[in-house]
Amino acid sequence: xxxxxxxxxxxxxxxxxxxxxxxxxxxxxxxxxxxxxxxxxxxxxxxxxxxxxxxxxxxxxxxxxxxxxxxxxxxxxxxxxxxxxxxxxxxxxxxxxxxxxxxxxxxxxxxxxxxxxxxxxxxxxxxxxxxxxxxxxxxxxxxxxxxxxxxxxxxxxxxxxxxxxxxxxxxxxxxxxxxxxxxxxxxxxxxxxxxxxxxxxxxxxxxxxxxxxxxxxxxxxxxxxxxxxxxxxxxxxxxxxxxxxxxxxxxxxxxxxxxxxxxxxxxxxxxxxxxxxxxxxxxxxxxxxxx
Numbered sequence: 001x002x003x004x005x006x007x008x009x010x011x012x013x014x015x016x017x018x019x020x021x022x023x024x025x026x027x028x029x030x031x032x033x034x035x036x037x038x039x040x041x042x043x044x045x046x047x048x049x050x051x052x053x054x055x056x057x058x059x060x061x062x063x064x065x066x067x068x069x070x071x072x073x074x075x076x077x078x079x080x081x082x083x084x085x086x087x088x089x090x091x092x093x094x095x096x097x098x099x100x101x102x103x104x105x106x107x108x109x110x111x112x113x114x115x116x117x118x119x120x121x122x123x124x125x126x127x128x129x130x131x132x133x134x135x136x137x138x139x140x141x142x143x144x145x146x147x148x149x150x151x152x153x154x155x156x157x158x159x160x161x162x163x164x165x166x167x168x169x170x171x172x173x174x175x176x177x178x179x180x181x182x183x184x185x186x187x188x189x190x191x192x193x194x195x196x197x198x199x200x201x202x203x204x205x206x207x208x209x210x211x212x213x214x215x216x217x218x219x220x221x222x223x224x225x226x227x228x229x230x231x232x233x234x235x236x237x238x239x240x241x242x243x244x245x246x247x248x249x250x251x252x253x254x255x256x257x258x259x260x261x262x263x264x265x266x267x268x269x270x271x272x273x274x275x276x277x278x279x280x281x282x283x284x285x286x287x288x289x290x291x
Contacts, residue, residue, distance in 0.1 A: 041079055041153040045260035045269060046107025050074035057147070059113065061139045065132075069113040069140055070094070072104035073151070080109040081156035081263045082144065084137050086165030087112065088188075089127060092120045096162065098245075102252040108259060109152055113140050118164060130164045130192075134171035138178045156263040160185035160255070163215060163241065170223065173197050173204075183262035185255050188212055188241050190219035203230035203262040203289065207251055209239025232258065232287035234277045250279050261289075 052072050059067040070093050073080060083103055087093055093100070093112030100110045115136060116122065117129035137159065145152055157180045161169040166189015172178045174195040185205045204227065208220045217235065224233050234254055236247050243251055253276040260269035270289065277285035 041155060042077075042264070045264035045266040046074075046077070046080075048107075049105050050077070050107050052101065052104045057143075059140060059143050061136055065116045065136060067113040067116065067136055067140055069111055069144075071109065071111040071144065072101055073109040073148075074104065074107055077107070078109075078151045079153040080107065080151065081158065081259065082109045082111065082141065082152045083259065084141055084157070084159045085110060085112040086133060086137055086159070086161030086168040087114070087119060088161075088163030088165050089118050089130070090120050090125070091162070091165075098248055099252055099255070103256060103259065106256045106259075109144075109148075111140060111144055113137065115168075127164075130167055131171070133164075133168040134176035134178070137168055137172055138176070138180075141178070141180065154180070155182070157181055158183040158185075158259065158263060160187065161189060162187040163189060166190065166215075166220075167192055170197070171195075173199070173202055183259065185258065186220065186223075187243075187251075188215050188220070190215050191223050197227065197229065201229040201291075203232075203258075205232045205234065205255060205258045205262075207234045207236065207243075207255070209236045209241060209243070211238060212241045214241040228291065230262075230289045230291055232273065232285065232289060234283050234285050236283045238282070246280075247282055250277060250282055253277075253279065254285070 053075050054070060054072045057069045059069050061067055085100055092114055104110045115133050117124055117126040159169045159172050159181050166186040169184050169186055170191050172181060174197050177198045179199055181202055183203050187207045206220050206224050208217045210217055224231055239247055254273060257269040257272050257276055260266040274285045277283050
């Protein structure tokens with residue numbers, strides 16, 4: 001994803017003077033939780049390393065909103081907590097496989113749609129369509145609950161995203177609030193319009209490069225500072241907009257333990273977060289998770 005392309009969304013909003021809330025740009029409200037016949041959900045966070053497999057689903061929220069979705073999940077056990085991941089502008093889910101597979105191998109189901117107007121290679125690219133993506137993401141969650149009955153823990157659903165995917169994730173917690181979400185991770189993301197976070201307090205982990213020249217770290221910190229929900233911030237000291245292979249292990253470890261704590265109340269995982277984030281001296285960490 002080129003630097004100029006990654007700037008497009010911010011420039012487009014400035015030029016159009018976008019002031020509507022994320023909800024106003026969405027074609028349908030976030031759905032309520034779907035019933036699902038299920039084995040007894042796990043009461044403790046998954047540990048160890050799981051064998052995984054993946055599938056590609058051809059989903060669509062209407063004829064003009066195809067949402068091809070890749071899902072990675074452990075081959076045994078379950079039902080599993082679900083993480084819905086949203087990609088950045090002109091990116092694809094496959095570009096994030098290292099991180100998403102790490103989450104799946106840790107015992108989580110991970111689903112990543114390719115959005116219809118902002119993913120790589122689309123003919124009708126439109127950066128502003130990111131405002132419709134929270135509803136897309138909620139639709140994908142609903143479809144997965146229906147297609148994988150008993151395999152997804154309906155009480156442990158989370159969202160994550162990078163860059164414009166972080167915008168999507170925050171949108172799912174604000175104007176197009178998906179009440180099923182119990183936690184979120186925002187990677188190099190921000191809010192585009194002033195829409196307060198809504199609904200039940202939901203823990204959020206922010207991960208941001210201090211030298212990010214596409215989405216300034218100050219933009220993420222403004223959301224973090226205004227939050228009254230449980231929150232944590234991992235600052236990658238020399239990081240830019242996209243994490244390097246050297247930075248990814250600490251990001252994967254920190255976010256995985258964040259999922260264990262936020263979705264399963266695993267206090268041991270919570271106690272590891274600072275050490276996870278600062279391993280190798282590549283990042284700093286702060287948190288206010290007990291509010």
